[in-house]
Amino acid sequence: MNVNGTPTRTIWLNNNGWAVDIIDQTKMPHAYEIVTMETLDDACVAIKDMLVRGAPLIGATAAYGMALALRNDASTNACDAAYEALYATRPTAVNLRWALDEMKAKVFPLPEAEREAAAYKLAAEICDDDVAQNSAIGDHGLKIIEQLWEKKGKQGVINILAHCNAGWLATVDWGTATAPMYKAFEAGIPIHVWVDETRPRNQGASLTAWELGNHGIPHTLIVDNAGGHLMQHGLVDLCIVGTDRTTASGDVCNKIGTYLKALAAHDNGVPFYVGLPSPTIDWTVDDGVKEIPIEERDQTEVTQMTGRLPDGSVATVTITPEGCKAGNFAFDVTPAKYVTGLITERGIAPATKDGLAALFPDKN
Ligand code: MRU
Numbered sequence: 001m002n003v004n005g006t007p008t009r010t011i012w013l014n015n016n017g018w019a020v021d022i023i024d025q026t027k028m029p030h031a032y033e034i035v036t037m038e039t040l041d042d043a044c045v046a047i048k049d050m051l052v053r054g055a056p057l058i059g060a061t062a063a064y065g066m067a068l069a070l071r072n073d074a075s076t077n078a079c080d081a082a083y084e085a086l087y088a089t090r091p092t093a094v095n096l097r098w099a100l101d102e103m104k105a106k107v108f109p110l111p112e113a114e115r116e117a118a119a120y121k122l123a124a125e126i127c128d129d130d131v132a133q134n135s136a137i138g139d140h141g142l143k144i145i146e147q148l149w150e151k152k153g154k155q156g157v158i159n160i161l162a163h164c165n166a167g168w169l170a171t172v173d174w175g176t177a178t179a180p181m182y183k184a185f186e187a188g189i190p191i192h193v194w195v196d197e198t199r200p201r202n203q204g205a206s207l208t209a210w211e212l213g214n215h216g217i218p219h220t221l222i223v224d225n226a227g228g229h230l231m232q233h234g235l236v237d238l239c240i241v242g243t244d245r246t247t248a249s250g251d252v253c254n255k256i257g258t259y260l261k262a263l264a265a266h267d268n269g270v271p272f273y274v275g276l277p278s279p280t281i282d283w284t285v286d287d288g289v290k291e292i293p294i295e296e297r298d299q300t301e302v303t304q305m306t307g308r309l310p311d312g313s314v315a316t317v318t319i320t321p322e323g324c325k326a327g328n329f330a331f332d333v334t335p336a337k338y339v340t341g342l343i344t345e346r347g348i349a350p351a352t353k354d355g356l357a358a359l360f361p362d363k364n
Helices: 040-048 055-072 076-087 094-106 112-151 178-184 203-215 224-232 260-267 353-359
Strands: 011-013 020-023 034-037 158-160 191-196 219-222 238-241 245-247 252-255 270-273 302-309 315-319 331-334 341-344 348-350
Touching: 011 112, 020 055, 020 331, 034 040, 034 055, 034 260, 040 055, 040 076, 040 348, 055 076, 055 094, 055 112, 094 112, 094 245, 112 158, 112 178, 112 238, 112 270, 112 341, 112 348, 158 178, 158 224, 178 203, 178 238, 178 270, 191 203, 191 224, 219 224, 224 260, 238 252, 238 260, 260 270, 260 331, 331 353, 341 353, 348 353
Parallel strands: 158 191, 158 238, 191 219, 238 270, 270 341
Antiparallel strands: 011 020, 020 034, 245 252, 252 331, 302 315, 341 348
């Protein structure tokens, strides 16, 4: 993605060669601030407090968090402690565990003196792989959009519904759900994106709208409950969402509200696709509803809203009666039967055990 005309990733090595820079997404879209992580604790806070978020970026940050930890102390005890500290930051996105397990398998067994350099190298590889995977997801997803464009007689516009931010900001680059959108836009197919605001943290309103606007892609922000209405009126050609964990049988765990969009899409015959790099697949889990841990976050995310005042300052206000309790379930699971297809870096799989196994025979 270009930010002010400069190609930019969401995580990169600082000029000093060892610290790690990220964009503080809690400040967006009102401010664009770079934060430098220097310690394991910095990385844990960045993930937990959602300065970085989105499954692939959480994984990439955890990988660099491990490198920062080993820079300080590469003993076996420190490796294990860093694993536990990073693993405890957020429960749902499986990319976190995946990145830490990669470190455990490839770095921890090395002699202590080699671990730090190996951790930095592996973290960089995880980032580069994410970029390549998402770009490939874009290429495969582009074919779906091209087919819809042909079907429409190349008339009008392809309307795509997006939920949360499964974009550039949720990954190292390209995004998962947005990669096909960026590729279609670059291919000259007229697209328009309905952006779900995605309460309570408003990742759609704050991040996806910023990203698409920055890239020049036409989009319209909608409240979370508008999707069904739009689908009933033929105003959505396609839904593409991301995922924090997809089971071996194709159940898709993603930002709260995804399931309801899938139900509405199913009822209206609207294709419902999920963009996912393979590190987001949890091969150890079959039943997403029963087995995936759903993060519950602080109720103030629901009872309060943050926004820009007319004078440009940013303020947080309470929108509920005094003492109102709120539940804040951050994710839900869409059963595989409502998913039209899983767009992976290796191609598009049916959301079934056999479909995923056929694309990833090496993972079974
Ligand atoms: O709570 P968040 O903002 O980390 O949730 C992000 C999502 O739900 C994304 O859709 C998902 O991680 C896919 S990111 C490519």
